[in-house]
Amino acid sequence: MSLGETLRGHCPSILVSALGAAFGSCLLTTIAGLQSSIEGIFGPGASFRTAVFLLHIVAGTFFGIALFVGAIVTANTFSAVVAGRVQTIALYRLLGASAQSQRRVFLREGGMVGIIGAVTGVLVGIVLGLSLLAALVANGSLTAAPASVPATVAFPLVAGVVTTTAAAWVGSRAVLAVSPLQAIEAAQEAPFGAVRRRGIRTGVGFFFVIAGLLGLALGVVVSLDNPNGLFIAMLGGMASFTGFVICANLFIPRALNLVGKLFGSGPESRLARANSLRNPERSTRASIGIVIGVTLVTMFCVALSSMNSFFTPEVQADPDNVAAFQAMTAVAVGLVGFSVIIAAVGVVNDLSISVLQRRREIGLLRALGFTGPQVQRTIVTEAAHMAITSVLLGLLLGTTYGWVGVQCLYSRPMAGGGFVVPTVPPLLVASLIAATVVLTLAAVVVPARTATAVSPIDALQR
Amino acid sequence: MTSTTPARSAAQLTSVTKTFGVAPQEVQALRAITVSFNAGEFTAIMGPSGSGKSTLMHLTAGLDRATSGQILIGDTDITALDDAALTVLRRRQIGFIFQSFNLVPTLDAMSNIALPFELDRRAISPEERSWIDRLVDELGLRDRLTHRPHQLSGGQQQRVAIARALATRPDLIFADEPTGALDSRTSREVLTLLADASTKYGQSIAMVTHDPVAASYADRVLFIADGQLVHELRRSSAEEISRAALELETRS
Numbered sequence: 088m089s090l091g092e093t094l095r096g097h098c099p100s101i102l103v104s105a106l107g108a109a110f111g112s113c114l115l116t117t118i119a120g121l122q123s124s125i126e127g128i129f130g131p132g133a134s135f136r137t138a139v140f141l142l143h144i145v146a147g148t149f150f151g152i153a154l155f156v157g158a159i160v161t162a163n164t165f166s167a168v169v170a171g172r173v174q175t176i177a178l179y180r181l182l183g184a185s186a187q188s189q190r191r192v193f194l195r196e197g198g199m200v201g202i203i204g205a206v207t208g209v210l211v212g213i214v215l216g217l218s219l220l221a222a223l224v225a226n227g228s229l230t231a232a233p234a235s236v237p238a239t240v241a242f243p244l245v246a247g248v249v250t251t252t253a254a255a256w257v258g259s260r261a262v263l264a265v266s267p268l269q270a271i272e273a274a275q276e277a278p279f280g281a282v283r284r285r286g287i288r289t290g291v292g293f294f295f296v297i298a299g300l301l302g303l304a305l306g307v308v309v310s311l312d313n314p315n316g317l318f319i320a321m322l323g324g325m326a327s328f329t330g331f332v333i334c335a336n337l338f339i340p341r342a343l344n345l346v347g348k349l350f351g352s353g354p355e356s357r358l359a360r361a362n363s364l365r366n367p368e369r370s371t372r373a374s375i376g377i378v379i380g381v382t383l384v385t386m387f388c389v390a391l392s393s394m395n396s397f398f399t400p401e402v403q404a405d406p407d408n409v410a411a412f413q414a415m416t417a418v419a420v421g422l423v424g425f426s427v428i429i430a431a432v433g434v435v436n437d438l439s440i441s442v443l444q445r446r447r448e449i450g451l452l453r454a455l456g457f458t459g460p461q462v463q464r465t466i467v468t469e470a471a472h473m474a475i476t477s478v479l480l481g482l483l484l485g486t487t488y489g490w491v492g493v494q495c496l497y498s499r500p501m502a503g504g505g506f507v508v509p510t511v512p513p514l515l516v517a518s519l520i521a522a523t524v525v526l527t528l529a530a531v532v533v534p535a536r537t538a539t540a541v542s543p544i545d546a547l548q549r
Numbered sequence: 550m551t552s553t554t555p556a557r558s559a560a561q562l563t564s565v566t567k568t569f570g571v572a573p574q575e576v577q578a579l580r581a582i583t584v585s586f587n588a589g590e591f592t593a594i595m596g597p598s599g600s601g602k603s604t605l606m607h608l609t610a611g612l613d614r615a616t617s618g619q620i621l622i623g624d625t626d627i628t629a630l631d632d633a634a635l636t637v638l639r640r641r642q643i644g645f646i647f648q649s650f651n652l653v654p655t656l657d658a659m660s661n662i663a664l665p666f667e668l669d670r671r672a673i674s675p676e677e678r679s680w681i682d683r684l685v686d687e688l689g690l691r692d693r694l695t696h697r698p699h700q701l702s703g704g705q706q707q708r709v710a711i712a713r714a715l716a717t718r719p720d721l722i723f724a725d726e727p728t729g730a731l732d733s734r735t736s737r738e739v740l741t742l743l744a745d746a747s748t749k750y751g752q753s754i755a756m757v758t759h760d761p762v763a764a765s766y767a768d769r770v771l772f773i774a775d776g777q778l779v780h781e782l783r784r785s786s787a788e789e790i791s792r793a794a795l796e797l798e799t800r801s
Contacts, residue, residue, distance in 0.1 A: 178651050181612070182713075183640020184668045185633065267639070268612050270651055271603075271725060 096168045097200045099436040100161045103429055104204025104251045107150075107157040109212035110425050111243025114146040116216025119237035124220075124229050143239075149422040152383065154246060156376045156426040158254040160433035161200075163372040165193060165258030167440040169265075176262055177269035190262040197255020198248065205247030209240055292334030299327020303491050310495035317495040324488050328382070331484065335375045339476065340367035343374070346476045350468060355461055358452075359468035362441065370473060373437035376430025377477035377526075378484070380423060381519060385485020386492070387419040388515045393493040393507055427522075435530040438470055442534040449541040459539040466535045467527070474527045478519055486511055558621075559721040559753035560586040560609050565618030567604050567776075578604040580776040581618065586721060591747035591754045593767035595794060601776040602757050603725070609755070610643050610723050611635040623720045640669050644714030644722035646743075648729035650706040652698040658709045659694040665717045677716070684712045688742065704735035711742055715752060722746075724756040728763050740766040761790040772797055 094101070122139050129135070169176070176189050213236050223229040302323020310316025331338075340363075347360030363370045395412055402408055442449070449462055490509035497507055567579040578601045586592050586609070596602040607613040609620060611627050620627050622642055630638065644665075645651075652661045662681060666673050673681065685691055688708040698706055707727060714722045724743060728736035744766045746752040756767060764770045765787040772780035772793065780797055782790065 174651075175653060175655075178653060179664075179668065180636070181639060181645060182665055182668055183636055183638075185636050188668075266612075268607060270645075271607075271612075271647065 093196060094200070094203075096171065097164070097196060099432055100164045100197075100200045100251065100255075101204040101207075103157045103160045103164070103432055104201055104247050105208035105211065106425075106429050106432070107153050107250075108205040108208030108243045108247040109215065110153050110208075111146075111150040111246070112209040112212030112240040113216040113219070114150060114212075115143075115237055115239045115243065116213050117219055118142050118146060119235065119239065120216065120220035121229070123235070124224075124231075127230055149425070150243065150246075152379070152423065153426045153429060154250050156379055156429045156433075158250045158257075159372055159376055160429060160436070161197075161251055161254035162258035163369060163433055164436055165197065165255045166261055166369065166372075167436070167444075169193065169259050169261045170444060171440070173265055173269055176265045177267055180265060181267035181270040186263045186265070189265070190256075190259050193259035193262065194252065194256050197252040197259075200255065201248035201251030204251060205244050208247060209244045212243070213240060289334050289337065292330045292337075295326050295330025295333060297330075299323045299325070299330055302326060303487075306495050307491060317492070320491050320495045324491065328484070328488070332375060332379065335378070336368055336371045339371040339374050339378075339480070340364055342476045342480060343370060343472055346479070347472050350472065354457075355464040356468055358465045359472060362445075362465075362469050363472050369437060369441075373434050374473050374477045374480075376433050377427065377474065378481045380427030380430050381478050381481025382485040382488065383423040383426070384420050384519070385482050385511075385515065386489040387423065388416060388512055389486050389489030389509055390492045391416050391419075392512045392515075393490060393510045394497065395510075431526050431530065434470070434473065434526065435533070438466065438530055438534040439537070441469075442466060442538045446541055449538055453541060462538050462541075463535045466538050467531050470527045470531045474523045474530075478523050482511075482516070482519065557588040558585040559588045559590075559623070560755070561619075561621040562605075562609060563619045563621075565608060565615045565620060567601075567608060567613070568616045577776055579608070579615075582773075582777055584771060584778050586753060586755050587769070588720075588753050589747060589751040590768045591744055591766065592756070593764035593770045594755060594757045594773060595759060595761075595764055595770060595790070596773035597759070597798065600773045602773045604776075605773060606723050606725060606755065606757050609721070610645070611638050640665060641717065642720040644717065644719040646707070646710050646714050646722060646724040646727045648726040650698070650703070650710050650730070652706055652709055652713075654698050657695050657697050658690060658701065658705075661698070661709055662712045662716055664713060680718070681712070681716050684715055688712050702735075703731050704738060707731060707735075707739050708742065711739070711746070715746055715750070718750075718752070720753060722752060722754045724754060726758055726760075727756060728758075728760065736763070761787045761794060764790050 118139065121142075122135070125135055179189055180186065217236075220229065224231050300323065303320050304323075306316045306318075306320025306323055308316070309319055343363045344360065347356065347363065350356040350359070391412055452462060453459075486509055490507070493509070494507050562582060562584050564581040564583050565579055566577065566581050569576045569578055582601070582605065584605070594602045594605060604613070608615050609622070611622070611630070615628055618628070622638065625638065625642075627635065627638060652658075653664065656664065660667075662685070663673060666677070685694065688711060690705070690708055690712060693701060693705055693709075696705075698709070701709065714724075727743070728739055731739060740763055743754055743756065747754050747768065756763065758764055765785060768784050770782040770785060770790055770793075771778060772782075774797060780793060782793060785793075
C-alpha cells in the first residue's frame with residue numbers, strides 16, 4: 088500500500104498530533120525566550136529559576152491536558168478507520184492473517200502518523216513561539232534576547248509520537264472483534280466492538296469517582312479550619328474527574344438520550360437520537376473532549392469570579408485588580424481553550440465518518456421519501472445533541488470543581504466559617520453557548536453536504 | 550444414495566450439528582449432517598435459502614464452530630482447533646472464491662495472488678513460483694498483473710481470485726456463488742476454469758450455488774434442505790439438476 092493511501096483517513100489524527108505538539112513546543116519556546124530575556128536584564132538568579140520551573144509545571148499541565156484530549160480524539164479516529172476497513176481486515180483474516188498481526192498494522196500506522204504530526208507540529212510551534220517573542224520585543228514588552236530553540240522541545244516531540252501510537256493501539260482494539268465471516272457477503276453488518284472488558288474499567292472508574300467525591304467533601308470540611316483542605320480537595324477533584332472520564336461511556340449516552348428527548352419527537356430528532364446512541368463508545372469519545380475542555384474553562388472562570396466576588400467592593404472596584412483578574416482569566420481560558428479546539432477536530436471527524444458509513448442507510452431514507460433538507464436536519468440535530476450535552480455536563484462539573492476550590496481557599500478566614508456562593512459568570516455561559524453553536528455549525532457543514540449528495544440509488548447498490 | 554467414490558476425502562463431516570441462538574429461539578442450521586468432499590473432485594452444494602448450505606461452508610472452512618460433530622480437513626480434526634490454529638489452517642489448507650471477488654483494493658493483481666504467502670510470512674519457492682506463473686498464463690492474467698482490482702473487469706477480478714485460491718494448492722477451495730456477479734458468458738468461462746482446475750490439477754473444490762447451470766459443471770451435486778443432505782447427483786445436465794431441485798422443493 089502506498090504511503091498516501093495509508094495516510095488517507097489519518098488526516099485528523101495527524102492534525103491532532105500536530106496541534107498538540109505545536110502547542111507544547113510553542114509554550115516551551117516562549118518560556119525559554121522569556122527566561123533568556125529576563126536573565127539578560129537581571130543576570131541568572133535562583134529566584135528566577137524557581138519561577139521558570141513553575142512556568143514549566145504550568146505549561147506541562149496544559150500540554151498534558153491537550154495531549155490527553157488529543158489521545159482520545161486519535162483513539163476515536165483510529166476506531167473509525169478500523170470500521171471503514173472491516174471488509175479488508177475480514178478478508179485478511181479469512182485468508183489466514185492473525186488478528187494480532189492486523190492490529191499491528193494500525194500500531195505501525197499510529198507511529199507513522201505520530202511522527203509526521205509531531206515533527207510538523209513542533210516545527211510550527213517553534214516558529215510561532217519565536218514570532219510571538221519577536222512581536223513582544225517589537226512592541227517593547229520584552230528586551231531583545233538571542234532567539235534560540237530550547238532543547239526542551241524534544242519533550243512535546245517524543246510525547247506526541249508516544250501518545251499518538253498508544254492512542255492508535257487503544258483505538259484499534261475493535262480489530263480483534265472482526266470475524267473472517269464478515270468478508271463473506273452474507274455476513275451481517277459488523278457487530279462492532281464486541282471485545283470488551285467493561286467490568287474492570289467500570290469498577291476502576293466508579294472507585295475513582297467515589298473516592299474523589301469523598302476527597303472533595305473531606306477537603307471542604309477540613310479547609311474550614313485547616314489550609315491543607317485545599318490539597319485534599321485537589322486530589323479529590325483529580326481523582327473524581329479521572330473517574331468520570333473513565334466511565335463516561337456509562338453516563339454520556341444517557342445524557343445524550345435525555346437531551347435528545349428535549350428536541351421533540353419528529354423523525355429527524357428521533358433518528359438523530361438513535362444515531363448518537365447507536366455506537367455509545369464512539370459518541371462518548373467524541374463528546375468527552377468537549378466535556379473536559381468546558382469543565383476546565385468553567386472551573387477557572389467560576390473560581391476566579393467567585394474569588395472576585397468575595398473581595399470587598401473597594402478591592403473589586405480597583406481597576407488594576409479588575410485588569411489582573413481579566414488577564415488571568417483570559418490566559419487560563421486561552422490555554423485550556425486549545426484543548427477544546429483539538430476536541431472540535433474530533434467532533435468534525437466523528438460526524439463526517441458517521442455520514443460516510445451510513446451512506447446506504449441515508450440512501451434508503453431518501454428512497455423512502457426523506458427530503459435532502461430533512462437528512463441535513465438529522466445530521467445537524469445529531470451534532471447539536473452532542474454539543475449541548477457536552478457543554479451542560481462541562482458546566483455542571485466545572486462549576487462544582489471551581490466552587491470547591493474557592494470554598495477551600497476562602498472559607499477559613501470568613502466570619503463564622505460560612506460558605507462561598509458559587510458565581511457562574513453569565514458571560515461565560517453565554518460565550519460557551521455561542522461557541523457551541525459556532526462549533527456545531529462548523530462541524531456540520533461538510534458532513535451535512537455529503538449526506539444530501541447521497542442518492543437513493545446508493546441504497547440499492549452494493 | 551451413498552456414492553461410490555474414491556477413498557480419500559478432502560473434507561469429511563460426521564454428524565455435524567450447528568445451532569444458533571439459545572433455547573426458546575433456537576435455530577438448527579445443520580442437523581447431524583454427514584457429508585464428504587472427495588479429493589480432486591468439483592462438488593456443487595445446492596439448496597434453497599436458509600437450507601444451511603452457507604453454514605455448511607462456513608463450518609468446513611473453519612470460519613465458524615460446529616455445535617457438535619466432527620469435521621476433518623485432510624487428516625486434521627478442526628473441531629478441536631483453537632482460533633490461532635484455525636487461522637493457520639485457513640491460510641494453508643483452504644482457499645476461497647467469492648461472489649464479490651473480494652480482492653484487496655489497494656494491491657495489484659500479482660500482490661493479491663501472492664497474499665496467502667505473504668500472510669504466511671514465507672517467500673514463494675521456485676517451484677511455487679513456476680506454478681503461479683503457469684496459473685497466470687492459463688488464466689490469461691499475464692498482462693494484468695500490475696493492474697489494481699478497479700482497473701479489471703469482473704471476469705478478470707474473479708480470475709485473479711481463482712489464481713489466489715489455487716496458488717497455495719489448498720486441500721479444498723470454497724467457491725461461494727462465484728458467478729453470481731458475472732454475466733452469463735463470463736460465468737461460463739469462470740466455471741470452465743474451476744472444472745479444469747479440478748480435472749487438470751486434481752484440485753478439490755466445493756461450490757455453493759443456487760444456479761443449476763453452474764452446478765452442471767460439477768462432478769457431483771449435493772442437495773441440502775433443512776440442515777440435512779437430502780439428495781445427491783453425479784455430473785448431470787442443468788435440466789436434470791433443475792428437475793431434482795424442483796422435486797425436492799415440492800416434496801417438502
